[in-house]
Amino acid sequence: MKKILSLALAMLMTATFAGCGASQKSGDNKAGNVLETADQLVEAKDLVPAKTDKKVGYQLEDPEKGEEIAVVTLENGKSFKIRFFPNEAPKTVYNFKKHAIDGYYNGLTFHRVISNFMIQGGDPNGNGTGGTSVWDGSFEDEFSKNLININGSISMANSGQNTNGSQFFINNTQTSGDINWDMYQQYYDLLESDPNTFMQYTGRKGWLDMKNAGDDYKELYNTNGGNPTLDGGYTTDAIGHTVFAQVFEGMDVVTEISNVPTGESDVPIEPVVIQSIEIVVYE
Structure with a gap:
């Protein structure tokens, strides 16, 4: 039986919340120029992360002129726009863009919607069990320490480490300013002092590494909301979800999806269908 692609055990914490290289522009990476290579398949081995001078939080900036962005249009005519980060996540960005250009996502649904957490799509089976990469x-x-799972960020769904295919999700806790960092610290201290008890209590082997969660990191979550336990670049066991894009326009549409009525397995009662994902140049 295929394993349903899901998120790391952030749901536990969501309920608790109430919830030496030179700088490069995104266009320098092959993954940033997928429109130029859409008629051929770039080898995954040729796509490697590039060092940049970017700092955590830059994902909230608007795209630069000439960047490739995506316009996600729903069957109901509403849409939102996303910016990519091909330097930090070149394979993931290329995979998503190439799938979009090939029409892979057209007609698929956001098959899993959890209010105050995230919306998930990209599965041709429509139930969380399917999907493959362009390879x-x-x-x-x-994982990049510059890109984190704040609200509006787009990450890859997976069934464990290094199992990315086609499914993705958009973080949307719809809250900010209410993250209990003391609670995070308590869980971290428990992990450090008694790993077995921590695993029995949480079902996890790792946790947010509070030694690396600095003030800038915390302030971004305090201001924007999101799901810190999904940040693979900040967890003690390097398990999490790759952030590769950010919604920069139309977040109200994402929130509207987040609030649709759902039934069993968090499936929307009325299907939320992706009509198209178009890759265009930002002007």
Whole structure:
């Protein structure tokens, strides 16, 4: 039986919340120029993360002129726009863009919607069990300390480490300013002092590494909301979800999806269908 692609055990915490390289522009990476290579398949091995001078939080900036962005249009005519980060997550960005250009996502649904958490899509089976990468399989995680799972960020769904295919999700806790960092610290201290008890209590082997969660990191979550336990670049066991894009326009549409009525397995009662995902140049 295929394993349903899901998120790391952030749901536990969501309920608790109430919830030496030179700088490069995104266009320098092959993954940033997928429109130029859409008629051919770039080898995954040729796509490697590039060092940049970017700092955590830059994902909230608007795209630069000439960047490739995506316009996601729903069957109901509403749409939102996303910016990509090909330097930090080149394989993931290329995979998503190539799928979009090939029409892979057209007609698929946001099959899993959890209010105050996230919306998930990209599965041709429509139930969380399907999907493959453009390389006919899965590919490895691409974690970056510069890109985190704040609201509006787009990350890869997976069934464990290095199992990325086609499914993705958009973080949307719809809250900010109410993250209990003391609670995070308490869980971290428990992990450090008694790993077995921590795993029995949480079902996890790792946790947010509070030694690396600095003030800038915390302030971004305090201001924007989101799901810190999904940040693979900040967890003690390097397990999480690759952030590769950010909604920069139309977040109200994402929130509207987040609030649709759902039934069993968090499936929307009325299907939320992706009509198209168009890759265009930002002007």
